[in-house]
Amino acid sequence: MPSLALKNLLHDKVRLTVTLVGIVFSVVLTAVQLGLFFGFVRATSDLIDHSQADLWITSHGVTHIETAVPFPEQKLYQVLATPGVTAVEKHIVGFGQWKTPRGGEEGILLVGFNLENPLGGPWNLVAGKVEDLKEPDAVMVDELYREKLGVTHLGQTVEIRGRRARVVGFTRGIRTFTTSPAVFTSFKNAQGYAGLREDQTFYLLVKAAPGVSPVALKQAIASRVSDVDVYTRAEFSRKQSFYWMFGTGAGVTVLIAAALGLLVGIVVVAQTIYASTMDHIREYGTLKAMGASNGYLYRVIIKQAAISGLIGYVIGMSMSLFVSRASMQGTTAIILPPLIIAALLVLTLLMCIGASLVSINKVTRLDPAMVFRG
Amino acid sequence: MQAAISVSGVTKVYGAGAASIRVLDQVDFSARAGEVVFLMGPSGSGKTTLLSIMGCILRATSGSVKIRGQEVAQLPERELPRVRLAHIGFIFQGFNLFPALNVRENVALALDLKRIRGRQADQQAMELLERVGLAHKAKELPANLSGGQKQRVAIARALAGDPEIVLADEPTAALDGASGRAVLELLRELAHERGRAVVIVTHDSRALTYADRIVHIEDGKIEPAASLAVAV
16 A cells, blocks of 8 residues: 555655654653653652661651651660561751852751661762761762862862761762752761751661561551651652652642643644645545545544654654753753653654544545535 | 446435525436446536536435446445445546655555555556556656646546446546547547446537537536437
8 A cells, every 4th residue: 555644744844844843842841851750759769769778767747858857766776676677777867058168058968877787878889988988077979969069079078067077989870859969977977967966866767677578567666666657668758759749849840841742742743734634635535535434534644643753752752862861960860761761652642643633523524525626 | 228327316405495506406317338428518507516426425415326226325424435436436627646646656545445455456556557558657746747647647546446437527627638638538448448437527529529428417407408429
Protein backbone atom coordinates (compact mmCIF):
# COMPACT_ATOMS: atom_id res chain seq x y z
CA MET A 1 0.00 0.00 0.00
CA PRO A 2 1.38 3.40 -0.79
CA SER A 3 1.50 5.02 2.65
CA LEU A 4 -0.78 7.96 1.99
CA ALA A 5 -0.25 9.17 5.56
CA LEU A 6 3.52 9.26 5.29
CA LYS A 7 3.49 10.66 1.75
CA ASN A 8 1.04 13.39 2.73
CA LEU A 9 3.27 14.33 5.63
CA LEU A 10 6.45 14.43 3.59
CA HIS A 11 4.78 16.21 0.69
CA ASP A 12 4.19 19.35 2.75
CA LYS A 13 7.50 19.84 4.49
CA VAL A 14 6.65 23.25 5.90
CA ARG A 15 3.56 21.93 7.63
CA LEU A 16 5.48 18.87 8.83
CA THR A 17 8.12 21.17 10.29
CA VAL A 18 5.49 23.26 12.09
CA THR A 19 3.87 20.09 13.46
CA LEU A 20 7.19 18.70 14.60
CA VAL A 21 8.22 21.96 16.25
CA GLY A 22 4.96 21.85 18.21
CA ILE A 23 5.43 18.24 19.25
CA VAL A 24 9.12 18.69 20.09
CA PHE A 25 8.31 21.78 22.15
CA SER A 26 5.61 19.87 23.97
CA VAL A 27 7.79 16.79 24.58
CA VAL A 28 10.74 18.87 25.82
CA LEU A 29 8.57 21.05 28.05
CA THR A 30 6.72 18.07 29.50
CA ALA A 31 9.85 15.93 29.90
CA VAL A 32 11.90 18.71 31.49
CA GLN A 33 9.10 19.64 33.90
CA LEU A 34 8.52 16.01 34.84
CA GLY A 35 12.30 15.57 35.09
CA LEU A 36 12.44 18.57 37.41
CA PHE A 37 9.62 17.07 39.45
CA PHE A 38 11.48 13.77 39.84
CA GLY A 39 14.70 15.65 40.48
CA PHE A 40 12.99 17.62 43.24
CA VAL A 41 11.39 14.49 44.69
CA ARG A 42 14.79 12.84 44.82
CA ALA A 43 16.41 15.93 46.29
CA THR A 44 13.81 16.14 49.03
CA SER A 45 14.26 12.54 50.14
CA ASP A 46 17.82 11.67 49.15
CA LEU A 47 19.14 11.85 52.72
CA ILE A 48 16.42 9.48 53.86
CA ASP A 49 16.63 7.11 50.90
CA HIS A 50 20.42 6.76 51.28
CA SER A 51 20.36 6.46 55.07
CA GLN A 52 20.45 2.63 55.08
CA ALA A 53 18.21 2.85 58.16
CA ASP A 54 15.10 0.66 58.25
CA LEU A 55 13.25 3.04 60.59
CA TRP A 56 13.35 6.74 61.38
CA ILE A 57 12.21 7.91 64.79
CA THR A 58 11.29 11.55 65.23
CA SER A 59 9.67 13.63 67.92
CA HIS A 60 5.91 13.94 67.57
CA GLY A 61 4.50 15.88 64.64
CA VAL A 62 7.62 16.41 62.53
CA THR A 63 6.36 17.23 59.03
CA HIS A 64 9.68 17.23 57.21
CA ILE A 65 13.26 16.32 57.90
CA GLU A 66 14.66 19.84 58.02
CA THR A 67 12.55 21.02 60.96
CA ALA A 68 12.94 18.39 63.62
CA VAL A 69 12.36 19.00 67.32
CA PRO A 70 15.03 17.62 69.66
CA PHE A 71 14.20 14.86 72.09
CA PRO A 72 16.18 13.13 74.88
CA GLU A 73 18.70 10.54 73.77
CA GLN A 74 17.51 8.16 76.52
CA LYS A 75 14.89 6.99 74.10
CA LEU A 76 17.73 5.34 72.21
CA TYR A 77 18.01 2.77 74.98
CA GLN A 78 14.29 2.07 74.96
CA VAL A 79 14.47 1.45 71.24
CA LEU A 80 17.58 -0.65 71.53
CA ALA A 81 15.79 -2.86 74.06
CA THR A 82 13.09 -3.67 71.53
CA PRO A 83 13.44 -7.22 70.16
CA GLY A 84 14.41 -7.21 66.49
CA VAL A 85 16.55 -4.07 66.68
CA THR A 86 20.16 -4.62 65.72
CA ALA A 87 21.40 -1.02 65.85
CA VAL A 88 20.15 2.46 66.79
CA GLU A 89 22.05 5.63 66.01
CA LYS A 90 21.46 9.24 66.94
CA HIS A 91 21.16 11.48 63.96
CA ILE A 92 20.92 15.18 63.26
CA VAL A 93 19.50 16.95 60.24
CA GLY A 94 18.88 20.65 60.59
CA PHE A 95 19.49 24.04 59.13
CA GLY A 96 22.65 25.94 59.96
CA GLN A 97 24.56 29.01 58.82
CA TRP A 98 27.82 28.80 56.89
CA LYS A 99 30.04 31.85 56.70
CA THR A 100 31.64 32.12 53.28
CA PRO A 101 35.20 33.45 52.81
CA ARG A 102 33.65 36.47 51.06
CA GLY A 103 32.00 37.36 54.35
CA GLY A 104 28.44 36.43 53.45
CA GLU A 105 26.35 33.68 55.00
CA GLU A 106 24.72 30.71 53.31
CA GLY A 107 22.10 28.39 54.73
CA ILE A 108 23.24 24.78 55.01
CA LEU A 109 21.66 21.51 56.02
CA LEU A 110 23.75 19.97 58.77
CA VAL A 111 23.85 16.19 58.80
CA GLY A 112 25.40 14.65 61.89
CA PHE A 113 25.86 10.90 62.16
CA ASN A 114 27.76 8.32 64.17
CA LEU A 115 31.04 7.71 62.39
CA GLU A 116 31.33 4.22 63.89
CA ASN A 117 28.17 3.00 62.25
CA PRO A 118 27.49 5.37 59.43
CA LEU A 119 23.70 5.06 59.13
CA GLY A 120 22.70 8.33 57.49
CA GLY A 121 26.26 9.14 56.41
CA PRO A 122 27.49 10.59 53.12
CA TRP A 123 27.73 8.65 49.84
CA ASN A 124 29.39 9.21 46.48
CA LEU A 125 32.59 10.39 48.11
CA VAL A 126 35.01 11.83 45.56
CA ALA A 127 37.60 13.17 48.00
CA GLY A 128 38.38 12.14 51.54
CA LYS A 129 37.05 9.25 53.63
CA VAL A 130 34.34 8.97 56.26
CA GLU A 131 37.12 8.35 58.83
CA ASP A 132 38.50 11.81 58.06
CA LEU A 133 35.45 13.22 59.81
CA LYS A 134 36.90 11.92 63.10
CA GLU A 135 39.26 14.87 63.04
CA PRO A 136 38.04 17.81 65.16
CA ASP A 137 35.63 20.17 63.35
CA ALA A 138 35.84 18.11 60.15
CA VAL A 139 33.03 18.46 57.60
CA MET A 140 32.27 17.24 54.10
CA VAL A 141 30.40 19.17 51.45
CA ASP A 142 29.18 18.39 47.98
CA GLU A 143 31.29 19.46 44.99
CA LEU A 144 28.19 20.93 43.31
CA TYR A 145 27.96 23.56 46.06
CA ARG A 146 31.66 24.42 46.36
CA GLU A 147 31.25 27.73 44.62
CA LYS A 148 28.17 28.64 46.61
CA LEU A 149 29.96 27.87 49.87
CA GLY A 150 33.22 29.45 48.72
CA VAL A 151 35.15 26.22 49.18
CA THR A 152 38.27 26.20 47.04
CA HIS A 153 40.29 23.30 48.43
CA LEU A 154 40.40 20.43 50.90
CA GLY A 155 41.59 21.51 54.32
CA GLN A 156 39.99 24.92 53.98
CA THR A 157 38.82 26.37 57.27
CA VAL A 158 35.36 27.91 57.44
CA GLU A 159 32.80 28.89 60.10
CA ILE A 160 29.46 27.30 60.95
CA ARG A 161 27.35 29.28 63.43
CA GLY A 162 30.51 31.01 64.62
CA ARG A 163 32.37 27.73 65.19
CA ARG A 164 35.36 26.58 63.25
CA ALA A 165 34.94 23.87 60.62
CA ARG A 166 37.42 22.31 58.21
CA VAL A 167 36.56 20.73 54.86
CA VAL A 168 38.04 17.21 54.74
CA GLY A 169 36.14 15.67 51.85
CA PHE A 170 33.78 16.11 48.96
CA THR A 171 30.75 14.18 47.86
CA ARG A 172 29.22 14.36 44.37
CA GLY A 173 25.54 14.71 43.47
CA ILE A 174 23.96 15.05 46.94
CA ARG A 175 21.38 17.73 46.24
CA THR A 176 18.80 19.23 48.58
CA PHE A 177 15.46 20.65 47.61
CA THR A 178 15.85 23.74 49.77
CA THR A 179 19.11 24.65 47.96
CA SER A 180 20.85 24.62 51.35
CA PRO A 181 23.79 22.27 50.77
CA ALA A 182 24.11 19.17 52.92
CA VAL A 183 27.17 19.38 55.18
CA PHE A 184 28.13 16.06 56.75
CA THR A 185 29.92 15.90 60.04
CA SER A 186 30.13 13.73 63.13
CA PHE A 187 27.13 13.62 65.43
CA LYS A 188 29.08 15.32 68.16
CA ASN A 189 30.19 18.18 65.89
CA ALA A 190 26.67 18.55 64.59
CA GLN A 191 25.32 18.84 68.11
CA GLY A 192 27.62 21.80 68.59
CA TYR A 193 26.83 23.40 65.24
CA ALA A 194 23.09 22.92 65.79
CA GLY A 195 23.19 24.16 69.38
CA LEU A 196 21.80 20.92 70.85
CA ARG A 197 22.44 19.81 74.39
CA GLU A 198 24.70 16.76 74.74
CA ASP A 199 21.78 14.54 75.73
CA GLN A 200 19.58 15.55 72.79
CA THR A 201 19.11 14.24 69.32
CA PHE A 202 16.82 15.06 66.40
CA TYR A 203 16.39 11.53 65.08
CA LEU A 204 17.07 7.94 65.88
CA LEU A 205 17.93 5.70 62.96
CA VAL A 206 17.15 2.03 63.47
CA LYS A 207 18.53 -1.04 61.75
CA ALA A 208 16.36 -4.12 61.99
CA ALA A 209 17.85 -7.53 62.56
CA PRO A 210 18.02 -9.72 59.46
CA GLY A 211 14.62 -11.25 58.72
CA VAL A 212 12.70 -8.77 60.88
CA SER A 213 10.02 -6.84 59.06
CA PRO A 214 10.50 -3.07 59.42
CA VAL A 215 6.72 -2.65 59.57
CA ALA A 216 6.40 -5.07 62.48
CA LEU A 217 9.39 -3.51 64.20
CA LYS A 218 7.89 -0.07 63.74
CA GLN A 219 4.73 -1.17 65.55
CA ALA A 220 6.74 -2.76 68.33
CA ILE A 221 8.78 0.41 68.90
CA ALA A 222 5.76 2.68 68.67
CA SER A 223 4.02 0.65 71.36
CA ARG A 224 6.86 0.90 73.86
CA VAL A 225 8.44 4.31 73.22
CA SER A 226 6.28 7.33 73.96
CA ASP A 227 6.20 10.82 72.47
CA VAL A 228 7.83 9.85 69.20
CA ASP A 229 6.70 9.02 65.68
CA VAL A 230 8.15 5.97 64.00
CA TYR A 231 8.34 5.63 60.24
CA THR A 232 9.74 3.06 57.91
CA ARG A 233 12.33 4.57 55.60
CA ALA A 234 9.90 4.46 52.67
CA GLU A 235 7.13 6.11 54.71
CA PHE A 236 9.36 8.91 55.91
CA SER A 237 10.71 9.41 52.40
CA ARG A 238 7.16 9.69 51.01
CA LYS A 239 6.10 12.03 53.83
CA GLN A 240 9.11 14.25 53.18
CA SER A 241 8.53 14.37 49.38
CA PHE A 242 4.82 14.92 49.81
CA TYR A 243 5.43 17.84 52.17
CA TRP A 244 7.75 19.67 49.79
CA MET A 245 6.02 18.72 46.56
CA PHE A 246 2.41 19.16 47.56
CA GLY A 247 2.40 20.77 51.01
CA THR A 248 4.32 23.77 49.72
CA GLY A 249 2.82 23.69 46.22
CA ALA A 250 6.26 23.50 44.61
CA GLY A 251 5.56 20.17 42.97
CA VAL A 252 2.10 21.22 41.87
CA THR A 253 3.61 24.18 40.03
CA VAL A 254 6.02 21.91 38.20
CA LEU A 255 3.27 19.42 37.38
CA ILE A 256 1.05 22.23 36.09
CA ALA A 257 3.89 23.34 33.84
CA ALA A 258 4.21 19.76 32.58
CA ALA A 259 0.46 19.61 31.95
CA LEU A 260 0.67 22.93 30.12
CA GLY A 261 3.41 21.46 27.96
CA LEU A 262 1.06 18.64 27.04
CA LEU A 263 -1.79 21.05 26.42
CA VAL A 264 0.36 23.21 24.16
CA GLY A 265 1.34 20.06 22.29
CA ILE A 266 -2.26 18.97 21.88
CA VAL A 267 -3.35 22.39 20.61
CA VAL A 268 -0.44 22.75 18.18
CA VAL A 269 -0.77 19.21 16.84
CA ALA A 270 -4.56 19.41 16.62
CA GLN A 271 -4.31 22.69 14.76
CA THR A 272 -1.68 21.50 12.28
CA ILE A 273 -3.29 18.12 11.69
CA TYR A 274 -6.65 19.80 11.22
CA ALA A 275 -5.12 22.28 8.78
CA SER A 276 -3.48 19.39 6.95
CA THR A 277 -6.79 17.52 6.85
CA MET A 278 -8.52 20.57 5.44
CA ASP A 279 -5.79 20.88 2.82
CA HIS A 280 -6.43 17.30 1.82
CA ILE A 281 -10.19 17.39 2.29
CA ARG A 282 -10.87 16.90 -1.41
CA GLU A 283 -8.64 13.85 -1.40
CA TYR A 284 -10.54 12.42 1.53
CA GLY A 285 -13.76 13.15 -0.34
CA THR A 286 -12.36 11.36 -3.38
CA LEU A 287 -11.42 8.37 -1.26
CA LYS A 288 -14.93 8.30 0.20
CA ALA A 289 -16.46 8.50 -3.26
CA MET A 290 -14.20 5.67 -4.40
CA GLY A 291 -15.62 3.52 -1.62
CA ALA A 292 -13.22 4.01 1.27
CA SER A 293 -14.88 3.39 4.61
CA ASN A 294 -14.67 5.94 7.41
CA GLY A 295 -12.38 3.49 9.18
CA TYR A 296 -9.94 3.62 6.26
CA LEU A 297 -9.85 7.42 6.42
CA TYR A 298 -9.45 7.37 10.21
CA ARG A 299 -6.45 5.10 9.81
CA VAL A 300 -4.84 7.53 7.37
CA ILE A 301 -5.34 10.48 9.74
CA ILE A 302 -4.32 8.57 12.86
CA LYS A 303 -1.26 7.19 11.09
CA GLN A 304 -0.33 10.71 10.06
CA ALA A 305 -0.67 11.89 13.67
CA ALA A 306 1.20 8.88 15.04
CA ILE A 307 4.11 9.27 12.59
CA SER A 308 4.36 12.97 13.49
CA GLY A 309 4.22 12.04 17.16
CA LEU A 310 6.92 9.41 16.84
CA ILE A 311 9.33 11.68 14.95
CA GLY A 312 8.61 14.57 17.34
CA TYR A 313 9.10 12.31 20.34
CA VAL A 314 12.48 11.01 19.14
CA ILE A 315 13.77 14.55 18.54
CA GLY A 316 12.18 15.98 21.70
CA MET A 317 13.29 13.15 23.96
CA SER A 318 16.85 13.29 22.59
CA MET A 319 16.94 16.98 23.45
CA SER A 320 15.43 16.34 26.88
CA LEU A 321 17.98 13.61 27.66
CA PHE A 322 20.74 15.98 26.62
CA VAL A 323 19.35 18.66 28.94
CA SER A 324 18.94 16.05 31.69
CA ARG A 325 22.56 14.97 31.30
CA ALA A 326 23.74 18.57 31.37
CA SER A 327 21.67 19.23 34.51
CA MET A 328 23.68 16.61 36.41
CA GLN A 329 26.54 19.10 36.46
CA GLY A 330 24.37 21.55 38.40
CA THR A 331 22.49 21.74 41.66
CA THR A 332 19.07 21.19 40.05
CA ALA A 333 18.82 17.72 38.57
CA ILE A 334 16.41 16.85 35.79
CA ILE A 335 15.85 13.15 36.26
CA LEU A 336 14.16 11.10 33.57
CA PRO A 337 13.62 7.53 34.81
CA PRO A 338 13.20 4.88 32.05
CA LEU A 339 9.56 4.45 33.01
CA ILE A 340 8.91 8.16 32.42
CA ILE A 341 10.75 8.03 29.09
CA ALA A 342 8.52 5.15 28.01
CA ALA A 343 5.39 6.77 29.47
CA LEU A 344 6.11 9.98 27.58
CA LEU A 345 6.23 8.02 24.32
CA VAL A 346 2.77 6.66 25.03
CA LEU A 347 1.60 10.09 26.17
CA THR A 348 2.97 11.78 23.03
CA LEU A 349 1.28 9.25 20.77
CA LEU A 350 -1.99 9.61 22.69
CA MET A 351 -1.65 13.40 22.52
CA CYS A 352 -1.17 13.29 18.73
CA ILE A 353 -3.90 10.75 18.15
CA GLY A 354 -6.20 12.66 20.49
CA ALA A 355 -5.41 15.84 18.59
CA SER A 356 -6.40 14.14 15.34
CA LEU A 357 -9.93 13.46 16.62
CA VAL A 358 -11.01 16.93 15.50
CA SER A 359 -9.96 16.01 11.97
CA ILE A 360 -11.60 12.61 12.22
CA ASN A 361 -14.84 14.29 13.18
CA LYS A 362 -14.56 16.52 10.10
CA VAL A 363 -13.91 13.59 7.79
CA THR A 364 -16.73 11.54 9.30
CA ARG A 365 -19.20 14.25 8.31
CA LEU A 366 -17.64 14.73 4.90
CA ASP A 367 -20.12 14.41 2.02
CA PRO A 368 -18.48 12.44 -0.80
CA ALA A 369 -20.74 14.27 -3.27
CA MET A 370 -18.36 17.21 -2.82
CA VAL A 371 -16.11 15.63 -5.44
CA PHE A 372 -18.65 16.54 -8.13
CA ARG A 373 -18.85 20.15 -7.06
CA GLY A 374 -16.31 21.88 -9.30
CA MET B 1 -30.04 -7.60 -22.01
CA GLN B 2 -29.97 -6.59 -18.33
CA ALA B 3 -28.82 -3.03 -17.66
CA ALA B 4 -25.55 -2.70 -15.79
CA ILE B 5 -27.11 0.24 -13.99
CA SER B 6 -30.63 1.60 -14.06
CA VAL B 7 -32.73 4.13 -12.25
CA SER B 8 -36.47 4.40 -12.42
CA GLY B 9 -38.84 6.97 -11.06
CA VAL B 10 -35.97 8.75 -9.32
CA THR B 11 -36.84 12.05 -7.73
CA LYS B 12 -34.49 14.23 -5.76
CA VAL B 13 -35.77 17.12 -3.70
CA TYR B 14 -33.55 19.44 -1.67
CA GLY B 15 -35.06 21.26 1.27
CA ALA B 16 -38.64 21.10 2.48
CA GLY B 17 -41.90 22.95 2.13
CA ALA B 18 -42.14 26.06 0.00
CA ALA B 19 -38.36 26.40 -0.15
CA SER B 20 -37.85 22.92 -1.59
CA ILE B 21 -36.19 22.44 -4.94
CA ARG B 22 -37.00 19.45 -7.13
CA VAL B 23 -33.68 18.69 -8.88
CA LEU B 24 -34.77 15.39 -10.43
CA ASP B 25 -38.34 14.49 -11.26
CA GLN B 26 -39.35 10.88 -11.98
CA VAL B 27 -36.21 10.11 -13.96
CA ASP B 28 -35.76 6.78 -15.73
CA PHE B 29 -32.36 5.95 -17.08
CA SER B 30 -30.22 2.91 -17.76
CA ALA B 31 -26.87 1.94 -19.24
CA ARG B 32 -25.94 -1.49 -20.53
CA ALA B 33 -22.59 -3.19 -20.46
CA GLY B 34 -20.57 -2.30 -23.55
CA GLU B 35 -22.19 1.06 -24.27
CA VAL B 36 -21.15 4.64 -23.83
CA VAL B 37 -24.04 6.83 -22.75
CA PHE B 38 -23.71 10.60 -22.74
CA LEU B 39 -25.83 12.47 -20.24
CA MET B 40 -26.17 15.99 -21.57
CA GLY B 41 -28.00 19.08 -20.56
CA PRO B 42 -27.53 22.66 -19.50
CA SER B 43 -25.99 23.65 -16.20
CA GLY B 44 -28.35 23.00 -13.31
CA SER B 45 -30.38 20.47 -15.27
CA GLY B 46 -29.67 17.71 -12.70
CA LYS B 47 -27.20 15.56 -14.64
CA THR B 48 -24.49 15.55 -11.94
CA THR B 49 -27.14 14.86 -9.29
CA LEU B 50 -28.30 11.88 -11.35
CA LEU B 51 -24.70 10.70 -11.72
CA SER B 52 -24.21 11.01 -7.93
CA ILE B 53 -27.35 8.97 -7.27
CA MET B 54 -26.27 6.31 -9.76
CA GLY B 55 -22.88 6.25 -8.05
CA CYS B 56 -24.51 5.67 -4.64
CA ILE B 57 -22.94 8.88 -3.41
CA LEU B 58 -26.23 10.68 -3.05
CA ARG B 59 -29.55 9.23 -1.99
CA ALA B 60 -32.66 9.76 -4.08
CA THR B 61 -35.74 11.15 -2.34
CA SER B 62 -37.73 8.41 -4.04
CA GLY B 63 -37.35 5.88 -6.81
CA SER B 64 -35.29 2.83 -7.55
CA VAL B 65 -31.57 2.41 -8.29
CA LYS B 66 -30.42 -0.98 -9.50
CA ILE B 67 -26.92 -2.18 -10.14
CA ARG B 68 -26.88 -5.41 -12.18
CA GLY B 69 -30.51 -5.89 -11.20
CA GLN B 70 -29.89 -5.48 -7.48
CA GLU B 71 -31.79 -2.72 -5.70
CA VAL B 72 -29.38 -0.44 -3.86
CA ALA B 73 -31.55 2.61 -3.12
CA GLN B 74 -32.80 1.12 0.13
CA LEU B 75 -29.44 -0.07 1.41
CA PRO B 76 -28.30 1.44 4.71
CA GLU B 77 -25.74 4.24 4.47
CA ARG B 78 -22.88 2.09 5.73
CA GLU B 79 -23.36 -0.41 2.88
CA LEU B 80 -22.97 2.15 0.12
CA PRO B 81 -19.15 2.46 0.18
CA ARG B 82 -18.96 -1.30 -0.37
CA VAL B 83 -21.29 -1.03 -3.40
CA ARG B 84 -19.23 1.79 -4.88
CA LEU B 85 -16.04 -0.11 -4.27
CA ALA B 86 -17.31 -3.31 -5.86
CA HIS B 87 -19.11 -1.98 -8.92
CA ILE B 88 -18.27 1.60 -9.81
CA GLY B 89 -15.25 3.51 -11.06
CA PHE B 90 -15.33 7.30 -10.95
CA ILE B 91 -13.68 9.85 -13.20
CA PHE B 92 -13.82 13.46 -12.06
CA GLN B 93 -13.66 16.73 -13.92
CA GLY B 94 -10.76 17.94 -11.74
CA PHE B 95 -8.94 14.56 -11.92
CA ASN B 96 -8.79 14.37 -8.09
CA LEU B 97 -5.42 12.68 -8.06
CA PHE B 98 -3.42 12.54 -4.85
CA PRO B 99 -0.60 15.06 -5.25
CA ALA B 100 1.69 13.37 -2.72
CA LEU B 101 1.52 10.00 -4.49
CA ASN B 102 3.20 9.21 -7.75
CA VAL B 103 1.22 7.94 -10.72
CA ARG B 104 1.62 4.25 -9.89
CA GLU B 105 0.75 4.85 -6.25
CA ASN B 106 -2.38 6.77 -7.24
CA VAL B 107 -3.62 3.73 -9.09
CA ALA B 108 -2.41 1.33 -6.40
CA LEU B 109 -4.34 3.30 -3.78
CA ALA B 110 -7.61 2.36 -5.49
CA LEU B 111 -6.47 -1.26 -5.42
CA ASP B 112 -5.56 -0.91 -1.76
CA LEU B 113 -9.16 0.04 -1.00
CA LYS B 114 -10.10 -3.29 -2.55
CA ARG B 115 -7.50 -5.04 -0.41
CA ILE B 116 -5.24 -5.76 -3.38
CA ARG B 117 -1.78 -4.99 -2.03
CA GLY B 118 1.92 -5.61 -2.40
CA ARG B 119 3.38 -6.98 -5.62
CA GLN B 120 -0.01 -7.89 -7.00
CA ALA B 121 -1.13 -4.27 -6.62
CA ASP B 122 2.07 -2.96 -8.21
CA GLN B 123 1.68 -5.33 -11.14
CA GLN B 124 -1.98 -4.49 -11.71
CA ALA B 125 -1.28 -0.76 -11.39
CA MET B 126 1.43 -1.01 -14.05
CA GLU B 127 -0.89 -3.01 -16.35
CA LEU B 128 -3.56 -0.33 -16.01
CA LEU B 129 -1.04 2.41 -16.72
CA GLU B 130 0.14 0.43 -19.70
CA ARG B 131 -3.43 0.35 -20.93
CA VAL B 132 -3.75 4.13 -20.76
CA GLY B 133 -0.27 4.57 -22.24
CA LEU B 134 1.37 6.02 -19.16
CA ALA B 135 3.53 3.19 -17.82
CA HIS B 136 6.60 5.30 -18.53
CA LYS B 137 5.27 8.00 -16.18
CA ALA B 138 4.70 5.61 -13.28
CA LYS B 139 7.10 7.37 -10.95
CA GLU B 140 6.08 10.91 -11.80
CA LEU B 141 4.06 13.03 -9.42
CA PRO B 142 0.73 14.28 -10.84
CA ALA B 143 2.08 17.84 -10.75
CA ASN B 144 4.52 16.88 -13.51
CA LEU B 145 1.81 15.63 -15.90
CA SER B 146 -0.29 17.43 -18.48
CA GLY B 147 -4.08 17.66 -18.00
CA GLY B 148 -4.67 14.85 -20.52
CA GLN B 149 -2.14 12.63 -18.81
CA LYS B 150 -3.71 13.30 -15.42
CA GLN B 151 -7.12 12.29 -16.72
CA ARG B 152 -5.64 9.10 -18.18
CA VAL B 153 -4.19 8.31 -14.76
CA ALA B 154 -7.64 8.97 -13.30
CA ILE B 155 -9.10 6.53 -15.83
CA ALA B 156 -6.51 3.91 -14.88
CA ARG B 157 -7.45 4.47 -11.25
CA ALA B 158 -11.17 4.18 -12.05
CA LEU B 159 -10.48 0.84 -13.71
CA ALA B 160 -8.57 -0.54 -10.75
CA GLY B 161 -10.33 -3.63 -9.48
CA ASP B 162 -12.25 -3.98 -12.76
CA PRO B 163 -15.60 -2.26 -12.01
CA GLU B 164 -18.53 -2.98 -14.38
CA ILE B 165 -19.66 0.64 -14.41
CA VAL B 166 -17.62 3.78 -15.03
CA LEU B 167 -19.20 7.13 -14.21
CA ALA B 168 -17.40 10.17 -15.57
CA ASP B 169 -18.24 13.74 -14.67
CA GLU B 170 -17.15 16.20 -17.38
CA PRO B 171 -13.96 14.24 -18.03
CA THR B 172 -12.86 16.51 -20.89
CA ALA B 173 -13.86 19.87 -19.44
CA ALA B 174 -10.34 20.71 -18.26
CA LEU B 175 -8.61 19.34 -21.35
CA ASP B 176 -7.61 20.73 -24.74
CA GLY B 177 -9.23 19.25 -27.82
CA ALA B 178 -6.62 16.58 -28.58
CA SER B 179 -6.33 15.41 -24.98
CA GLY B 180 -10.11 15.36 -24.66
CA ARG B 181 -10.44 13.18 -27.75
CA ALA B 182 -7.75 10.79 -26.47
CA VAL B 183 -9.59 10.41 -23.16
CA LEU B 184 -12.93 9.81 -24.88
CA GLU B 185 -11.32 7.30 -27.22
CA LEU B 186 -10.02 5.46 -24.20
CA LEU B 187 -13.44 5.41 -22.54
CA ARG B 188 -15.07 4.17 -25.74
CA GLU B 189 -12.51 1.37 -26.02
CA LEU B 190 -13.26 0.50 -22.45
CA ALA B 191 -16.92 0.08 -23.17
CA HIS B 192 -16.64 -1.66 -26.51
CA GLU B 193 -13.68 -3.89 -25.91
CA ARG B 194 -13.96 -4.53 -22.20
CA GLY B 195 -17.72 -4.57 -21.91
CA ARG B 196 -18.02 -1.80 -19.33
CA ALA B 197 -21.04 0.48 -19.00
CA VAL B 198 -19.69 4.01 -19.35
CA VAL B 199 -21.86 6.99 -18.43
CA ILE B 200 -20.39 10.37 -19.21
CA VAL B 201 -21.83 13.68 -18.04
CA THR B 202 -20.74 16.36 -20.46
CA HIS B 203 -21.82 19.39 -22.34
CA ASP B 204 -18.91 19.21 -24.71
CA SER B 205 -20.64 18.96 -28.07
CA ARG B 206 -17.32 18.03 -29.77
CA ALA B 207 -17.53 14.72 -27.94
CA LEU B 208 -20.82 13.57 -29.45
CA THR B 209 -19.23 11.18 -31.95
CA TYR B 210 -17.94 9.05 -29.11
CA ALA B 211 -21.40 8.31 -27.69
CA ASP B 212 -23.46 5.21 -28.42
CA ARG B 213 -26.44 6.91 -26.92
CA ILE B 214 -27.16 10.43 -25.79
CA VAL B 215 -29.65 11.23 -23.08
CA HIS B 216 -30.79 14.81 -22.61
CA ILE B 217 -31.89 16.09 -19.28
CA GLU B 218 -33.43 19.44 -18.58
CA ASP B 219 -35.07 20.84 -15.45
CA GLY B 220 -34.62 17.48 -13.76
CA LYS B 221 -36.49 15.53 -16.45
CA ILE B 222 -35.26 13.27 -19.20
CA GLU B 223 -36.39 14.56 -22.57
CA PRO B 224 -37.42 11.44 -24.47
CA ALA B 225 -37.61 13.08 -27.87
CA ALA B 226 -34.12 14.47 -27.56
CA SER B 227 -32.51 11.22 -26.46
CA LEU B 228 -31.14 9.34 -29.39
CA ALA B 229 -28.97 6.48 -30.35
CA VAL B 230 -25.87 7.26 -32.34
CA ALA B 231 -24.71 4.88 -35.01
CA VAL B 232 -21.22 3.71 -34.21
